[in-house]
Amino acid sequence: METVIQTEKLTKRFGAFIACNELSFTVSKGEIFGFLGANGAGKTTAMRMLCGLLVPSSGKASVAGFDVYTQTEKIKRSIGYMSQKFSLYDDLAVAENIRFYGGIYGMSRQDIRAKTTELLKELGLESEAKTLVRELPLGWKQKLAFSVSIVHDPEIVFLDEPTGGVDPVTRRQFWDLIYAAADKGVTVFVTTHYMDEAEYCNRVSIMVDGVIAALDSPANLKQQFAGASMEDVFYELARKAKRKGD
Amino acid sequence: MKELLIFIRKEFLHVFRDRKTLLMLFGLPIAQIVLFGFALSNEIKNSRIAVVDYSKDAVTQRMIEKIGNSPYFNIQRTLASADDIHSAFKKGNLKVAVIFPASFGDDLMHTGKATMQVIADASDPNQATTITNYLNQIVADFNGELAAGGGQPMQIVPSMTMMYNPELRGAPNFVPGVMALVLMLVCTMMTSVAIVREKELGTMEILLVSPFKPVYIIISKLAPNLLISVVNLCIILLLSDWFLDLRVKGSLLLLVTGSVLFILTCLSIGLLLSINAKTQQAAMMGSMMGMMLPTMLLTGFLFPIENMPLALQVLSNIVPSRWYFIIIKRVMLKGLGIGAVWQEMLILTGMCVLLFTISLKKFKIRLQ
Amino acid sequence: MKTLGFILEKEFRQLLRNRQLLRTLLLAPLIQLILLPMAADYSVKDISIAVVDNDHSTTSRRLIEKIVSSGYFRLKGYMDSYNKGLTMVEQDKADLALQIPIHFERDLVRDNKKQVFVAINAIEGTKANLGGAYLGSIVADFNEDIRLQWQVSNPAPMVSVASSNWYNQFLNYHLYMVPAILVTLVTAMVAMQSAFNIVQEKESGTIEQINVTPIRKHIFIIGKMAPYMTLGIVLFTMGLLVAWILYGIVPLGSLWVLYGSLVVYLFSMLGLGLLVATYSGTQQQAMSLCFFFINIFNMMSGVFTAVDSMPGWAQAIVNTFPPSHFIKIMRPVVLKGSGFGDIWPEILWMLGLGLALNLWAVLNYRKTS
Numbered sequence: 001m002e003t004v005i006q007t008e009k010l011t012k013r014f015g016a017f018i019a020c021n022e023l024s025f026t027v028s029k030g031e032i033f034g035f036l037g038a039n040g041a042g043k044t045t046a047m048r049m050l051c052g053l054l055v056p057s058s059g060k061a062s063v064a065g066f067d068v069y070t071q072t073e074k075i076k077r078s079i080g081y082m083s084q085k086f087s088l089y090d091d092l093a094v095a096e097n098i099r100f101y102g103g104i105y106g107m108s109r110q111d112i113r114a115k116t117t118e119l120l121k122e123l124g125l126e127s128e129a130k131t132l133v134r135e136l137p138l139g140w141k142q143k144l145a146f147s148v149s150i151v152h153d154p155e156i157v158f159l160d161e162p163t164g165g166v167d168p169v170t171r172r173q174f175w176d177l178i179y180a181a182a183d184k185g186v187t188v189f190v191t192t193h194y195m196d197e198a199e200y201c202n203r204v205s206i207m208v209d210g211v212i213a214a215l216d217s218p219a220n221l222k223q224q225f226a227g228a229s230m231e232d233v234f235y236e237l238a239r240k241a242k243r244k245g246d
Numbered sequence: 247m248k249e250l251l252i253f254i255r256k257e258f259l260h261v262f263r264d265r266k267t268l269l270m271l272f273g274l275p276i277a278q279i280v281l282f283g284f285a286l287s288n289e290i291k292n293s294r295i296a297v298v299d300y301s302k303d304a305v306t307q308r309m310i311e312k313i314g315n316s317p318y319f320n321i322q323r324t325l326a327s328a329d330d331i332h333s334a335f336k337k338g339n340l341k342v343a344v345i346f347p348a349s350f351g352d353d354l355m356h357t358g359k360a361t362m363q364v365i366a367d368a369s370d371p372n373q374a375t376t377i378t379n380y381l382n383q384i385v386a387d388f389n390g391e392l393a394a395g396g397g398q399p400m401q402i403v404p405s406m407t408m409m410y411n412p413e414l415r416g417a418p419n420f421v422p423g424v425m426a427l428v429l430m431l432v433c434t435m436m437t438s439v440a441i442v443r444e445k446e447l448g449t450m451e452i453l454l455v456s457p458f459k460p461v462y463i464i465i466s467k468l469a470p471n472l473l474i475s476v477v478n479l480c481i482i483l484l485l486s487d488w489f490l491d492l493r494v495k496g497s498l499l500l501l502v503t504g505s506v507l508f509i510l511t512c513l514s515i516g517l518l519l520s521i522n523a524k525t526q527q528a529a530m531m532g533s534m535m536g537m538m539l540p541t542m543l544l545t546g547f548l549f550p551i552e553n554m555p556l557a558l559q560v561l562s563n564i565v566p567s568r569w570y571f572i573i574i575k576r577v578m579l580k581g582l583g584i585g586a587v588w589q590e591m592l593i594l595t596g597m598c599v600l601l602f603t604i605s606l607k608k609f610k611i612r613l614q
Numbered sequence: 615m616k617t618l619g620f621i622l623e624k625e626f627r628q629l630l631r632n633r634q635l636l637r638t639l640l641l642a643p644l645i646q647l648i649l650l651p652m653a654a655d656y657s658v659k660d661i662s663i664a665v666v667d668n669d670h671s672t673t674s675r676r677l678i679e680k681i682v683s684s685g686y687f688r689l690k691g692y693m694d695s696y697n698k699g700l701t702m703v704e705q706d707k708a709d710l711a712l713q714i715p716i717h718f719e720r721d722l723v724r725d726n727k728k729q730v731f732v733a734i735n736a737i738e739g740t741k742a743n744l745g746g747a748y749l750g751s752i753v754a755d756f757n758e759d760i761r762l763q764w765q766v767s768n769p770a771p772m773v774s775v776a777s778s779n780w781y782n783q784f785l786n787y788h789l790y791m792v793p794a795i796l797v798t799l800v801t802a803m804v805a806m807q808s809a810f811n812i813v814q815e816k817e818s819g820t821i822e823q824i825n826v827t828p829i830r831k832h833i834f835i836i837g838k839m840a841p842y843m844t845l846g847i848v849l850f851t852m853g854l855l856v857a858w859i860l861y862g863i864v865p866l867g868s869l870w871v872l873y874g875s876l877v878v879y880l881f882s883m884l885g886l887g888l889l890v891a892t893y894s895g896t897q898q899q900a901m902s903l904c905f906f907f908i909n910i911f912n913m914m915s916g917v918f919t920a921v922d923s924m925p926g927w928a929q930a931i932v933n934t935f936p937p938s939h940f941i942k943i944m945r946p947v948v949l950k951g952s953g954f955g956d957i958w959p960e961i962l963w964m965l966g967l968g969l970a971l972n973l974w975a976v977l978n979y980r981k982t983s
Contacts, residue, residue, distance in 0.1 A: 051826050076828040087823035091628050103620030104827050266894060270902030277910060285928035286919050289739060293922070309773070335780065336952040338942060341922075358771045368779035369949045370790050372740055373920060378777045379747040386754065389772050401727045402677075402757050406746050408736035409703065418737050431905070439898055526897045527810060531638045534802075539646060543653040548918055550738065553655040572706070579737060580704060 001028040004156055004187045005050060010059035012045050019045040021210040022059065027189065027203075029155070032182050034198050035191040037207035038238045043191045044160065046207070050189070051158055052076055064155045077105070080149035080157035080186075084164060088145050090134035094125055097133060098148055105152035119147050139170035146177055150186060157181065159190040163197065175200050195231040204230070206237050213237045249458050253466030260440075261470045271436065275428045275478045276485065282424055283417040283490040290376050293341040294322040296334055305351035309362070312388060313344070318380045335367045342366045342377050410579055417490045422574035423547025425482050426567040429475050429505070430512050430541050435533040437471050437516030442529040445520075464609060468513045475509045495581030501574065504587070507594045508570040512537075514601040515566075521608050541567045569593050617829055621837030629841045639807065643799040643849050647792070647856045654791045654918070661745045662690040664699040664708035671719035673760065677730075680756050681712070686748045696731070703735050710734050710745050781949045788861045793944040794917040796853040800846050800876075801883055801911060801937050806904045808842040808887035813900040816891075831980060839884045846880040847873070866951035875943045875957070878964045882936040885971030892978040911937045939963045 005027035012020040020042045027033045037043045048054040050063050052072030061068045064078040088097050095116055102112040120126045123143055133141060142162065150157050159178075163171045175197065178188055190201070198204050198218055205215040214221055214237060218230055227233040262268065295313065299306050314321045322340060325331065331343045345363040354360040364381050366374035411418045444450040453463050479502070486492040494501055515537060523529035542548060544562035551562050562568050569590040576582045584591070630636065663681070667674050682689045690708045693699045699711035713731040722728040732749060736742040782789050815821040824834060850873075857863040865872060886907065894900035914928070915921075915938035921929060932938045939960040946952035954961075 053822075053825055073828060076826060079826070081823065081826040083819060083822055085819035085822075087818075087820045089624070089628065089820060090818075091631050092624065096624070096627060100620055100624045101827070103623075104617050104829055106616070106828075264896075264899065266899040267902040270906045274906050274909060277906070278913070281910065281928065281931070282913055285914060285924040285932075287739065287923045289923055290743075290920070291923065332780075332950075333956075336946060336950050336956045338946045338950075338952065338956065354771045354773065359774065360771075361774050361776050364775055364777040366777065366779050367950075368782035368785060369945055370920060371779075371782055371785035371787055372744065374779055374782075375785065376740075376743055376747065378775075379744075379751065381777075382751065382775055385773050385775050392771055392773075402722065402753055403727060403729045404732050404750055404753050405729045406732045406734060406750075408734050408742055408746075411736040411739070411742075415739070419739065431909075435901075435905075439901065443896075443898055526901070528634060528638075530901050531642070534642075539649070542912075543649060549654050550741065553659060554653050558649070558653055575737065576706075582704065586705065 003027070004029050004065075005033075005061075005063050005189065007050075007061040008059055010046070010049060010061045011057050012042075012049060012054065013057040018210050020049070020056075023207075023212055025205060025212060025215055027156075027187060029187055030182055030185050031203065032178060032188045032190065032201045034201035034204040035189060035207070036193075036195075036198055036204055036234065037191075041207040041238075042210045043207055047158055047160060047189070047191060051079060051081060078155050080152070080154040082145050082149040082157070082159050082162050084161045088133045088141065088148065091132060093130045093132055094120070094136070094144060095129040097144070098151060101148050102151050107152055115151055119151065123147060139166055139173075142166055142170070143174060143177060146174065150181055154186065156187040156189060159188065161191055161193065163192065163194060171197070195229065195234055198230040198234075206234060208237055208240070250462045250465060253458065253462050254469045257466045257470045258473075261474070267436075271432055271474055272478065272481070274431070275424070275482050278424045278428060279421060279482055279485045280489060282420045283486065283492075286417075286420050287415060289415075290373055290380075291318055292320045293318060293373075293377050294339055295319045296323055296325050296331070296340050296343045297321060298325045298328050298331070298343060298345045300348040301346045301350035301352075303351035305354055305360075306346045309346070309385075309388060312384055313381070316380070316384055318377070331365060340367065341373065342381070344381070415490075417486070417492055418579050419547060421482070421486050421490065421492055422571055422578065423545060425479070425505075425574060426508070426545055426547070426570050427538075427541055428478060428482070429509055430537060430567055432475050432478065433471055433509055433512030434516040434519065434537045435530065436474075437468065437513055438519040438523065438529040438533055439526050440471075441467055441517070441520035442523050442526050445524075446526060460609070461606070464517065464606065468517070471513060471516075472509060475512075476506070479505050479509075492578070494578045496577040496583060500584055500587070501577045504570065504573040504577070504591060504594065507591065507598055508566060511566045511594060511598040511601055514598065514605045517605040517609060518601065521605070540565050544568055545571045547571055566594060566597050569597075618833050618837060621829070621833065622840055625837055625841045626844075629845070635807075639803055639845065640849070640852070643803060643853060644856060646799055647795060647853055648860065650795045651788045651791050651861060654795070655787045659686070660688045661686060661710060661741065661748070662708045663687045663710045663712060664691045664693055664702040665689065666693045666696050666699045666711065666713040668716040669714050669718035673719040673722065674714045676760075677714065677753070677756050680759075681749070681752050684748070684752050686752075700733055703733055706735075708735075709741060710749065712749070789863060789949055790945070791917075792857045792861055792863055793948045794941050796850060796857065797879075797915075797937055797940050797944055798912055798917055799853055800849050800880070802908050803849060804842050804846040804880060805883045805887040805890075805908065806901070807845070808839065808884050809890040809894065809900045809904055810897060811842075812838055812888065812891035813894050813897050816894075817896060832976065835888065835976065835979070839888070842884055842887070843877070843880050846883075847876065850876050863948065865948040867947035867953060871947055871952075871954050871957070872944075874954075875940060875947075875961055875964070878961055878968065879936060879940040882964050882968030882971055885968050885975055886936075888975035889971055889978065892975055911935050914938070916941050933963070934967065936964050936967050939967075 003026050008024050009022040010020060010024070011018065011022050023046060035043055035047065045054065049056050049068060050061060052068060052075040056068065063075045066074040066078070068075065089100070092100065098116045098119060099112055102115060107115070120129055125140065125144065128136065133144070136144065146159070146162065163174055178190070182188055192198070201218065203215065203217050204221065205212050207213065214233070216224065221233050222228070222230065225233045225236050227236060297310055299310065310321070313319050325334065325343070328345055334340045334343070343365045345365065347361070347363070350360050362385065364378055366378050368374040454460070483494060516533070519532050520529055523532055544551065544558065544565045545567040546562070551559055551568070554562070573587045573590050576586050665678055667678060681687055691702060693702065696711070696713045699708070699713060702708040703711050711733045715730070718728055718730070730753070732746070734742045734746055779785060854865070890900055890903045894903060914932055915935050916932070921932055921938060924932065943957045943960045946957060
């Protein structure tokens with residue numbers, strides 16, 4: 001299995017505060033990797049380092065084969081990203097957002113056009129091509145944001161709490177999209193609070209107080225911690241946490 | 247009452263934690279007073295003047311010397327010919343050129359008359375007029391010297407006293423204007439933007455859902471800006487006293503009362519503006535167009551109101567700062583008492599009460 | 615490079631779609647340009663004067679008549695005591711009070727000299743200056759008249775002055791104000807809006823998304839600046855048209871020089887907007903900071919008061935304001951036809967300031983993200 005993300009004792013310090021403490025893990029191609037943890041555990045910091053947004057204090061990491069210290073530009077070209085706030089432009093239309101992000105990642109105009117048609121069909125948004133994003137319901141916005149984040153066919157896509165505030169049906173549909181992407185070979189690195197979503201991942205890591213307290217498939221974790229659900233596993237680990245809140 | 251205090255406390259924390267906005271709130275008045283008070287002036291000194299002397303005799307020498315000695319002029323250079331004047335003016339450094347035609351001195355002695363030509367760059371008309379006048383005075387002085395032997399008969403001498411501002415400093419005119427402008431800015435713009443910001447963030451809804459009376463919310467929003475404005479007023483008065491020697495000649499109480507009236511009027515305008523604005527940008531633009539521009543133009547401190555076309559003069563009557571400006575000038579600079587400003591105070595009070603009632607009513611409706 | 619194209623496309627789309635903003639941005643300057651010059655008339659007319667005539671002689675009456683019919687003054691009252699005249703000045707009912715003392719005519723003939731007293735409200739310096747100057751020259755004129763009349767020969771030679779006003783024959787204040795107002799227009803809109811726009815992206819989170827993409831920071835910045843540069847040029851052009859239609863002002867100098875200077879100027883002001891944006895976390899902060907600068911620029915850059923009248927230290931400070939240099943270009947080019955050879959020092963200043971501001975802004979931007 002090809003490794004797309006590799007970290008070795010990855011650490012980030014903010015003054016005396018150690019946000020991420022010697023994280024070491026690997027992620028394989030096509031995996032759906034869940035990155036869990038309570039608020040303040042250090043998830044977002046870790047993700048930002050992997051995206052090339054934050055320079056680590058020490059340790060090693062490579063994403064899509066590129067070093068996070070010296071090759072951040074190449075990393076940015078190979079990844080997609082979707083933040084908590086969805087970050088689509090409210091005052092641009094659906095098609096215009098797709099065109100913009102496609103263009104930024106260097107896609108040719110033909111490719112963009114083809115991709116746009118394909119995307120709109122997949123999401124069932126053909127009739128909304130010219131609708132301004134701010135007029136879309138939350139669920140559509142979210143799905144659109146995900147699709148836009150992989151419009152340039154990246155190797156890895158990072159999702160930061162993508163399903164916040166959305167009803168369960170839409171969440172299922174969203175995960176269908178994630179599965180579809182993973183099937184095509186895109187590695188999905190997702191952070192989430194929702195423990196039921198943890199069940200959908202191939203492997204899950206749980207961060208507590210800046211360290212990885214557990215890393216395995218959901219099935220193995222449930223066995224290891226004698227929990228009926230991932231929620232129990234999480235509760236078992238997180239309740240000993242000293243840090244609370246981001 | 248206790249609930250009101252809780253709200254007010256929260257609002258104060260908002261404002262005082264935002265250091266950058268605080269910089270503007272307190273820094274602007276300070277910077278303006280210091281800069282404008284010292285720097286702005288209507289006096290015209292050291293104007294750069296060029297001389298074209300075709301005659302080059304003792305008389306012209308004497309005249310040039312006189313001009314050079316005057317504090318109003320600074321002889322920049324001597325030009326070879328009058329043709330050079332236009333290009334010198336274009337460069338922008340010269341204000342006025344003086345030409346002595348050939349045989350100036352001879353003409354003067356033989357025919358009793360000689361004409362000196364003055365060419366002024368009238369891009370700034372007032373400057374040109376004033377400079378030309380200064381030159382006229384110097385020439386008149388020179389003529390007096392010429393006639394010294396015979397004694398100038400029947401001289402009417404105007405003795406002029408410049409009142410309230412003998413040194414013609416810019417400060418007495420600008421400081422009251424700056425006071426009005428700054429207070430208005432803070433109260434109107436800051437208030438309206440702050441309220442709309444809460445609307446945008448969604449925290450306004452939370453306040454409205456709480457069991458507290460809506461009027462408390464309003465008062466708490468206005469309170470910090472009221473306090474900041476009063477503090478600003480004190481800072482401005484102190485700075486004017488220390489740095490600009492502008493003391494409050496009249497009653498301080500009267501001045502403060504008038505100021506508080508004005509502040510309250512502006513606060514209610516800010517409230518009104520915040521009702522219709524959907525975004526912070528809109529609130530800011532509204533304040534700028536609706537308040538700042540009219541205040542700058544129609545208060546009367548930058549441009550005299552009586553010069554304006556009738557329509558604008560009438561319009562200026564509804565600008566609160568126009569009345570406040572009169573009150574400050576009369577109380578602070580001329581030292582007059584309530585007898586001289588009661589009309590203006592009444593007008594301000596009327597405006598204040600009217601605007602407050604309207605804005606409170608409208609706000610309450612919106613809240614419902 | 616191609617990415618720049620996509621960014622520009624997005625930025626322009628967003629700008630043009632914001633109807634409310636567009637309306638304000640285009641209307642507001644127009645209103646300013648119409649209202650401001652109307653109000654901004656510093657020419658001093660109708661100086662109100664209160665006269666106190668204690669002499670009631672032919673001479674004193676003729677002097678008063680001459681003053682009143684000069685057109686510079688408006689007679690507000692005939693008082694019977696100097697104190698009453700002073701009170702009128704106090705109450706802002708008169709700008710000047712003139713007192714002709716008792717025995718004016720008699721003493722003038724007998725002693726060859728006599729004083730008249732003038733009290734001037736000097737709070738507003740220009741008015742006081744000009745009021746005093748006008749009155750002085752009217753009195754001097756009158757002096758000449760009565761000398762001739764009384765046939766007092768004046769054997770002494772006299773120099774007379776022939777004055778002419780260039781570039782503004784009719785001493786029209788609009789010619790002076792409108793070019794400068796054009797500058798203030800463009801300044802406020804461009805600097806504030808560009809700062810706002812960037813801070814808005816910060817607040818909404820889209821800037822984070824941009825940070826993850828391979829867009830270079832300098833490309834992003836250029837993309838942000840371009841629409842506002844365009845806006846500035848459009849506004850300026852509109853302003854020139856209005857100046858022509860409403861006030862009959864046609865630039866004497868070359869339009870190339872004007873627009874070239876405009877671009878350099880906008881470059882510096884956008885740098886300021888960018889700088890403010892890097893120091894602001896919220897729109898409110900951006901607004902406060904912009905306001906701070908723009909207010910000071912408006913008052914001190916020579917729009918309303920001449921920079922030359924300021925003390926040396928103030929002039930040094932003013933030299934760091936880009937608007938003051940652009941105004942030093944606008945007025946000469948529009949009114950006197952100055953060319954590039956005349957104003958190049960100002961362009962150099964603006965270029966230098968622009969580079970400094972933009973550099974500072976870019977360095978700051980890199981640091982904070």
